[in-house]
Amino acid sequence: MKAGWQTAVLGDICAFDKAQGIHGHLPYVGLEDIESHTARFIGSTEPQAVKSSTFQFSGEHVLYGRLRPYLTKVLAPDFEGHCSTEIFPIKPCSELSREYLLYWFLADETTDRINATCTGARMPRADMNEVMQFDFPLPPLPEQQRIVGILDEAFEAIATAKANAEKNLDNARALFESNLNAVFTQRGEGWVTTTIGAQLMLQRGFDITKDAQAEGEVPVVSSGGIRSFHDKAMVQAPGVVIGRKGTLGKVFYLETDFWPHDTTLWVKDFKGNDPRFVYYFFTGLDVKRLDSGAANPALNRNQVHPIEVGWPPLGQQRTIVATLDALSAETQRLASIYEQKLAALDELKKSLLHQAFTGAL
Numbered sequence: 453m454k455a456g457w458q459t460a461v462l463g464d465i466c467a468f469d470k471a472q473g474i475h476g477h478l479p480y481v482g483l484e485d486i487e488s489h490t491a492r493f494i495g496s497t498e499p500q501a502v503k504s505s506t507f508q509f510s511g512e513h514v515l516y517g518r519l520r521p522y523l524t525k526v527l528a529p530d531f532e533g534h535c536s537t538e539i540f541p542i543k544p545c546s547e548l549s550r551e552y553l554l555y556w557f558l559a560d561e562t563t564d565r566i567n568a569t570c571t572g573a574r575m576p577r578a579d580m581n582e583v584m585q586f587d588f589p590l591p592p593l594p595e596q597q598r599i600v601g602i603l604d605e606a607f608e609a610i611a612t613a614k615a616n617a618e619k620n621l622d623n624a625r626a627l628f629e630s631n632l633n634a635v636f637t638q639r640g641e642g643w644v645t646t647t648i649g650a651q652l653m654l655q656r657g658f659d660i661t662k663d664a665q666a667e668g669e670v671p672v673v674s675s676g677g678i679r680s681f682h683d684k685a686m687v688q689a690p691g692v693v694i695g696r697k698g699t700l701g702k703v704f705y706l707e708t709d710f711w712p713h714d715t716t717l718w719v720k721d722f723k724g725n726d727p728r729f730v731y732y733f734f735t736g737l738d739v740k741r742l743d744s745g746a747a748n749p750a751l752n753r754n755q756v757h758p759i760e761v762g763w764p765p766l767g768q769q770r771t772i773v774a775t776l777d778a779l780s781a782e783t784q785r786l787a788s789i790y791e792q793k794l795a796a797l798d799e800l801k802k803s804l805l806h807q808a809f810t811g812a813l
Contacts, residue, residue, distance in 0.1 A: 454811030457591045463584030466544040466553060471508040475534035476501025478508070482536045483517045486525040490611075491554055497531055506534040509541040514553050516540050518578040521566045526557040540580055552596040555603050556588070559805040589809045599808050606804055610797050617797070621790040628783040632736045635772055639762040649757030652730060655720035656696070656753065657712035658686050673706065674713040675699040685709035690727040692719040694734055696751035701739040705731040717753050729769035732776050733761075 477499050485495025509515060510532045517525030519538040528550055535541065544553050556562055566583055570576035591599070648654075660672065660682070668683025675695030691706035697715040705728065712718035719730055737759075739751055764772065807813040 454591065456595065457589060457811055460588045460590040461584075462586045462588040465548045465588065465590065466514075466542050468580070468584075469507075469509070469513060469541045469543040470537075471541075472505050472537070473508065474501075475506055475508050479531060479533035480506070480535065481509075481515060481527065481529065481533055481539065483519060483523075483525050483538055486515070486517060486527045486539075488523045488525060489558065491526050491528065491558060493527055493529065497533075502536075505537065507537060507539065507541050508532075508534050512550065513541040513543050514550055514557065516542055516557060516580075518580055520576055521570065521578040522563060522576075524558060524563050526554060528554045538577075547593055548590070549593060549596040549600055551600040551604075555600065555805060556809060559809055560802050561806065561809070589811070591811070599813055602813055603804060603808060607801065610801055614794060614797050617790045617793045621787055621794075624783050624786040624790070628779055629736075631779055632732060632776060635776065636733065636736050636762065640764060640768060642765045642768060643762045645760060646763045647757065648759045648761055651725055651761075651763055652719050652723050653721040654694075654717045654753040654756055655712075657693070657714045657716040657718055659714035660711070670709060670711055671706070672711045672713055673704055673716060675702060675715040677702075677704065679713065682711050684711065686711045687718060692727060692731045692734060693717070694739070694751070696753075697749070700749055700751055701737075703731060703734045717751065717756070724766065726766060726769040726773055728773045728777070729764075732773065 479495075479497040480500035480502055481493070481495055485493060487494050509529060511530050513529065515527040515529060515535055517523065517539050525539070542553070544550050565586060566578045567576075569579040569582045571579065590596075657673075668681055670682045670685045671678045672680045672682050673693045675698040687706075687710055689706050689708050689710065691710055691712070693704045693706065693710070693712050694717045695702040695715065696717045719727070722730060739756065804813065
């Protein structure tokens with residue numbers, strides 16, 4: 453413990469302040485209004501009534517969501533309002549900075565400890581009475597304020613860096629989609645007007661009964677991706693699979709023999725076309741508008757086959773594939789860089805919070 457710091461019992465330096473009642477004239481905060489792990493309010497400050505009883509809070513409280521505490525729903529509101537009874541208003545005493553308490557709740561170590569108090573499997577709730585018995589690292593108030601100032605500045609910079617990385621990631625993916633769409637809207641020499649059914653044949657995938665399930669190395673591809681592995685392949689590679697039920701229109705390219713699940717359509721006959729081109733073609737095709745299901749959305753091959761499209765000769769297909777493969781590889785390279793940066797920023801936040809409450813900041 454750093455010199456001048458004390459170890460306090462959390463319940464000795466803050467307390468629940470559950471003023472329960474009907475408070476429809478105030479802004480309402482539900483769990484859905486607090487962003488996980490960021491302490492960011494994403495709701496509305498307009499007055500809102502709810503049917504059930506709620507807790508009232510002010511700008512002096514920290515709001516902590518006890519339901520599924522691994523989501524780390526915590527907020528230091530700058531307004532007066534009322535909240536769900538799944539959210540506990542906690543009021544710190546004069547020797548505890550509200551913002552310091554907020555950051556403590558955001559720390560991974562705190563979340564893990566609180567999560568360990570949970571009861572209930574389907575709807576785990578923290579035992580907040582037990583949480584109030586936790587040891588709490590309490591430096592002098594000026595030191596708390598210094599730490600909060602460092603964390604505020606660092607977290608603001610991290611938020612800006614994350615927003616930039618996420619924007620760059622979106623831009624990289626949008627650039628690929630733009631080029632993909634351009635290929636099929638700007639028809640070149642030799643292209644013909646035809647139908648999908650004239651160029652290839654789609655087939656519905658195969659169901660797997662529980663009795664027939666057998667583990668192996670053959671990927672079973674559902675509308676959401678590879679769901680399991682089987683010891684038997686139903687289709688030889690290369691293959692193109694399209695989600696027909698569930699994740700409608702998602703497209704997969706297979707370079708190994710596979711089992712297309714019943715929730716998909718797969719290309720049974722490429723009719724001499726480049727399989728990779730067919731993959732890109734379906735990736736750029738909006739098939740969701742063809743949904744034939746009502747309660748359970750589904751895609752029927754008889755809806756897809758008659759669609760009129762522009763189609764290039766085989767030589768141009770291969771040129772298009774080479775261009776899109778190169779662009780896809782570059783997009784994936786950039787995406788990997790930005791995703792690594794986002795992961796590094798998250799780790800930096802965790803590290804700073806750990807340092808803050810161990811006296812190392």
